[in-house]
Amino acid sequence: MTEYRVSFDAAISFRNGGGLTAEGFRLDVSGPNPTEIEVGELLVRHLGLLMVESVELRGLEVFPEAHKGSRNGPSDPDRATAPEKRRIIELGHPEATGLDGPFQRFADGTDLAGLALSKVVDIAVVLIDLTGSRSRAITPEALAPYDLGGRAVLLHTGWDRHWGTERYRGGEAPYLDGRAARGLADAGAALVGIDGADIDDRAGASRPSHSILLDAGIPVLQHLTGLSGLPVTGARLHAVPPLIREVGTAPVRVYAVIGD
Numbered sequence: 001m002t003e004y005r006v007s008f009d010a011a012i013s014f015r016n017g018g019g020l021t022a023e024g025f026r027l028d029v030s031g032p033n034p035t036e037i038e039v040g041e042l043l044v045r046h047l048g049l050l051m052v053e054s055v056e057l058r059g060l061e062v063f064p065e066a067h068k069g070s071r072n073g074p075s076d077p078d079r080a081t082a083p084e085k086r087r088i089i090e091l092g093h094p095e096a097t098g099l100d101g102p103f104q105r106f107a108d109g110t111d112l113a114g115l116a117l118s119k120v121v122d123i124a125v126v127l128i129d130l131t132g133s134r135s136r137a138i139t140p141e142a143l144a145p146y147d148l149g150g151r152a153v154l155l156h157t158g159w160d161r162h163w164g165t166e167r168y169r170g171g172e173a174p175y176l177d178g179r180a181a182r183g184l185a186d187a188g189a190a191l192v193g194i195d196g197a198d199i200d201d202r203a204g205a206s207r208p209s210h211s212i213l214l215d216a217g218i219p220v221l222q223h224l225t226g227l228s229g230l231p232v233t234g235a236r237l238h239a240v241p242p243l244i245r246e247v248g249t250a251p252v253r254v255y256a257v258i259g260d
Helices: 036-047 178-187 208-215
Strands: 004-014 019-029 052-064 087-090 098-100 123-129 152-156 191-194 220-222 233-238 249-251 255-258
Touching: 004 036, 019 036, 036 052, 178 208, 208 220
Parallel strands: 123 152, 152 191, 191 220
Antiparallel strands: 004 019, 004 052, 087 255, 098 220, 098 249, 123 233, 233 255
């Protein structure tokens, strides 16, 4: 089913004085023909504003794009939705998608045989949609709106579209910066994955995100694909590595289950 978003400039005034302006603001909408009144109300609910006197929109454009999970929008994870028919979605490239555990980087870290199944089986997913971003670095600000604790945090950058090309493994790919990795570790994420060749910046020499996440016992998935088929929340991830001692990385078959 096609999903839609809107882009607009806005001027908001308040009954008790003052105002807000926005340029190029984007929100999820439920269909291709929202009215300005509907978008204005959605903007107020999304921002949680009180005492609003008026909302003026300019340059309203509707376009097909996967929902990002706008608060109080049609894909807000906190809104009750009807049960969805059960689906299973493949999320890996054959023989390429791999899982790194702590032993991959730390000699005293947990190997694949010691990795708790709760880290890789039936984990609630939160999808962070970063497609269309103008920045390569995924920063803490990009993660701030989401509940990350105990979740499989999947970073959907769209870089898998370059799979099979030299560009895919090059230094232009999106990456998780060290501050964001620290935020994920502090939040207690169960697992972190990305639809690229490396969760770190291949243009640099260091690998801070790997080190931070694996030191915190958080497995890392790379070479994911098919993330566009997932909702923001509601999917359950499965990515079980082989039961091998003194090995810290291995190919896995990754899939997500959606619906009841």
